[in-house]
Amino acid sequence: MHFTEVLSDVDALIGGPAPVAPRPAVLGRLAGLAALSLAVLFAGCAPSEHRGTEGRSFVLVSVDTLNRSALEAFERGAGERPALDRFAGESVRLLDAHSTASWTLPAHASLLTGLYPDRHGTTDPRHRLAAGVPTLAAALSGAGYETVGWTEGGYLSERFGLGAGFELYEKNERASRGVFGKAIDFLRRRPARSRPFFLFLHTFQVHDYYKARPRVVERLPADAELGNVGRFQDCLQGRSACEPADWRTMRDLYRIEVDLLDAAFGQLLAALAESGHEDRTFVILISDHGEGLDPERGRTHHAGRLHEDQIRIPALIRGPGVEARDLRMPVSLVDLMPTILDLAGVASPAELDGVSLAPALEGGDSPGPRPLFALEHAFWWPDGQRKKSHSPRHRAISIAVIENGLWYVGGPRGDQVYDVRSDPRQSRNLAAESERLRALRRLARQRRLLKVEPSIRSQDRETESELRSLGYL
Numbered sequence: 386m387h388f389t390e391v392l393s394d395v396d397a398l399i400g401g402p403a404p405v406a407p408r409p410a411v412l413g414r415l416a417g418l419a420a421l422s423l424a425v426l427f428a429g430c431a432p433s434e435h436r437g438t439e440g441r442s443f444v445l446v447s448v449d450t451l452n453r454s455a456l457e458a459f460e461r462g463a464g465e466r467p468a469l470d471r472f473a474g475e476s477v478r479l480l481d482a483h484s485t486a487s488w489t490l491p492a493h494a495s496l497l498t499g500l501y502p503d504r505h506g507t508t509d510p511r512h513r514l515a516a517g518v519p520t521l522a523a524a525l526s527g528a529g530y531e532t533v534g535w536t537e538g539g540y541l542s543e544r545f546g547l548g549a550g551f552e553l554y555e556k557n558e559r560a561s562r563g564v565f566g567k568a569i570d571f572l573r574r575r576p577a578r579s580r581p582f583f584l585f586l587h588t589f590q591v592h593d594y595y596k597a598r599p600r601v602v603e604r605l606p607a608d609a610e611l612g613n614v615g616r617f618q619d620c621l622q623g624r625s626a627c628e629p630a631d632w633r634t635m636r637d638l639y640r641i642e643v644d645l646l647d648a649a650f651g652q653l654l655a656a657l658a659e660s661g662h663e664d665r666t667f668v669i670l671i672s673d674h675g676e677g678l679d680p681e682r683g684r685t686h687h688a689g690r691l692h693e694d695q696i697r698i699p700a701l702i703r704g705p706g707v708e709a710r711d712l713r714m715p716v717s718l719v720d721l722m723p724t725i726l727d728l729a730g731v732a733s734p735a736e737l738d739g740v741s742l743a744p745a746l747e748g749g750d751s752p753g754p755r756p757l758f759a760l761e762h763a764f765w766w767p768d769g770q771r772k773k774s775h776s777p778r779h780r781a782i783s784i785a786v787i788e789n790g791l792w793y794v795g796g797p798r799g800d801q802v803y804d805v806r807s808d809p810r811q812s813r814n815l816a817a818e819s820e821r822l823r824a825l826r827r828l829a830r831q832r833r834l835l836k837v838e839p840s841i842r843s844q845d846r847e848t849e850s851e852l853r854s855l856g857y858l
């Protein structure tokens with residue numbers, strides 16, 4: 386079958402609702418694939434040789450929608466921020482890190498399972514992580530770790546299944562000290578000699594910039610205009626047009642949220658330093674995807690596009706035995722689970738899509754060349770407006786393949802190929818002349834269909850209203 390069938394599938398969808406569930410023949414094929422992938426999953430994987438892994442703890446901070454270009458460590462001129470800048474100076478900077486999706490649910494499922502979306506199956510707002518998919522938290526918990534997750538809900542709420550394997554997994558209100566306050570209290574309470582921990586923090590602080598919170602508005606430049614604040618989300622999703630002044634205000638709001646994040650993150654690091662755990666604790670700061678604030682180029686908001694402004698993410702790792710430096714090799718969110726397990730000396734419970742970066746972090750070999758992927762199953766942008774699929778899909782709407790300096794996107798807009806070495810902002814589509822087009826399409830085709838039967842979540846009023854407030858419904 387040809388990859389363009391993905392596109393005709395989208396056309397059919399626009400014309401009318403797609404089937405709610407895969408057809409029986411497809412289900413049979415899915416079941417076969419699921420059995421195959423489970424057999425591979427439980428083959429297991431031993432950690433590489435490390436010294437002194439015992440008792441290492443981990444703090445994994447996911448800042449939802451944090452642009453790579455928002456941090457001075459990744460883009461000069463982004464603006465100084467004391468805590469984030471100091472932390473970046475003490476960390477390995479992963480200069481070419483990628484997400485696996487451009488919205489929260491599939492990207493976080495990849496982070497916490499080490500699998501691409503076609504294998505974790507958490508690809509639609511109506512899905513939850515299927516029971517039985519091995520998770521990072523479960524593997525660490527099984528190895529004696531205390532596993533704690535504090536999130537700000539939305540797609541990270543318990544209902545979507547991402548709390549699987551955590552001993553404690555709680556949703557916090559997006560107010561006051563939020564998840565950082567919880568983590569600070571946890572570190573302060575903790576005896577210096579206690580079992581190792583895995584602390585996962587997720588915050589929507591930056592994501593929600595368009596809501597213009599009072600404490601952000603009071604920091605706006607004096608000449609900023611808040612005229613269309615109620616319509617910012619509509620403008621971001623292409624449902625109405627905002628003035629250039631509105632876009633300037635949105636960029637200011639976003640920048641101020643990152644400033645406030647800096648303060649909270651700094652308090653967390655200070656608490657870690659005072660706790661007596663710092664010398665045995667890895668701190669990892671990442672984002673799940675970026676945010677487009679560029680209406681001139683049609684690159685606004687997130688979900689539904691797989692360009693660099695969405696998929697390239699900031700990633701910083703600080704910890705014992707890891708010298709601050711830059712690593713330039715392409716890496717993916719799926720690499721985080723195998724890396725953390727390797728650093729912890731815990732065997733991987735499954736054959737994962739990612740690879741361990743631990744040897745590279747400790748000054749050894751980098752992973753060899755391999756294609757990286759990003760997938761989209763639920764959103765797309767016909768006519769400059771973001772739309773959501775009527776029903777869950779077993780075929781990807783669009784797929785990106787990042788390989789050897791080339792960035793391929795196949796989807797409703799046809800084939801796109803960018804040479805990101807000479808054109809990092811992806812302005813010139815070389816699909817018509819690229820000799821690699823066929824090979825890139827072939828790679829994309831391998832990930833086109835879901836390899837697991839997705840798990841449909843139950844719906845409730847609270848979750849739907851929360852997703853609406855986050856701009857997803």
Ligand SMILES: [Zn+2]
Binds near residue numbers: 490674
């Ligand atoms: Zn997100």
